[in-house]
Amino acid sequence: MTDSADSPSFRLAYVPGVTPAKWVRIWQERLPDVPLTLLQLTPAEASDALREGVADAALVRLPVDRTVLSAIPLYTETTVVVVPKDHVITAAEEITLDDLGDEVVLHPLDDVLGWDRPPGEAAFERPATTEDAIELVAANIGVLVVPQSLARLHHRRDLTYRTVVDAPGSEVALSWPEEATTDLVEDFIGIVRGRTVNSTRGRAQPTPAKERQPRKPQPGGAPRRAGGGAGGARGRSGGAKAGGGGRSGGGTKGGAGRRGTGGGKPRRRS
Incomplete structure (x- = not known):
């Protein structure tokens, strides 16, 4: 806009x-x-x-x-559980949802994981926000399962988090x-999406005029091909003359080399 x-x-x-x-x-x-x-x-x-x-x-x-x-x-995002630093869960680097079975798991009203039912035991009431739930974790009321970015956003020195490997992701x-x-x-x-500055942005691009127009035949194409053949013949003829020049050059090494390569005998003069 x-x-x-x-x-x-x-x-x-x-x-x-x-x-x-x-x-x-x-x-x-x-x-x-x-x-x-x-x-x-x-x-x-x-x-x-x-x-x-x-x-x-x-x-x-x-x-x-x-x-x-x-x-x-x-x-x-990776999903983590936020707990106090001295909580028993911190003994492991990763946990599963079963490890939260005996924990009070807070379920804020702005939850982003879309639980049908969070793991563990439900708290008496749902906190209004994730930030409120973090405060309750700090007060040892329960633990909180959230995307890792929200755990970092609401970081406190007295709290930490561990990855929950089988929890839903955000x-x-x-x-x-x-x-x-x-x-x-x-x-x-x-x-x-990581496109470079020179790449298309995904919008329909018009076909360049050069691609839309059929290629025109080269002017004088047939005569040029015929001329090319004649030129080739002339080139071969010129090569023969050059070879002849080499043969008439006497006993030089270059002349001998060309004579040997040609594989033919000198023509007799009529």
């Missing part, structure tokens, strides 16, 4: 835990005249911003409403309104 034809801009929303810095840097290198504005929003706000035209595209977590939004999956995607796939959106798609 653009503010005007003379002053284009691009507005990118992103949800907590997603880091767009690398792609923003590439955008600024390739499109220095098109400002990129970042909007940090909650998952619900990001979807609304796309529908209402507040953002041109957004880095979100799947699923999204595919009836109105397009999405390109980018990567799946898939991050680039999303935009299906009916608003603008040129600038295509530019950003190319960036997140």
Whole structure:
């Protein structure tokens, strides 16, 4: 989306835990005249911003409403459990969901893993946000299973995390309104997909005129081929004369070499 034809801009929303810095840097290198504005929003706000035209595209977590939004999956995050540093779970580098069977597992209202039912024992009530759940973990009320990026975002010195190898992952995607796939959106798609600056951005490209037009026959093609044959004959004739010149050069080594290569006897003069 653009503010005007003379002053284009691009507005990118992103949800907590997603880091767009690398792609923003590439955008600024390739499109220095098109400002990129970042909007940090909650998952619900990001979807609304796309529908209402507040953002041109957004880095979100799947699923999204595919009836109105397009999405390109980018990567799946590692899932971890956040625990106090002195928790018994820290003895292992990786755990499974079965290892949480006796733990109170907090389930915030803004959970992004889409559990049907989280592992372990349920808490008495659900925290409003992931940030609130982190505070409860620090107070030894329970543990929290989240994408690794959210564990890093809400890092505390008294907490740590371990990978949960069989937990569902959170898939991050680039999303935009299906009916608003603008040129600038295509530019950003190319960036997140790793296309080089000289590669196509995925839009339909017109066929070059040279490829559309049939090749014209070379003017005077047949005579040229005939002439080429004659030229070849002349060349062979010239070669024979050159050989003759070599033979008339007396007893030089070069003359002898050419005479030997020819394999024929000198012609008699009539």
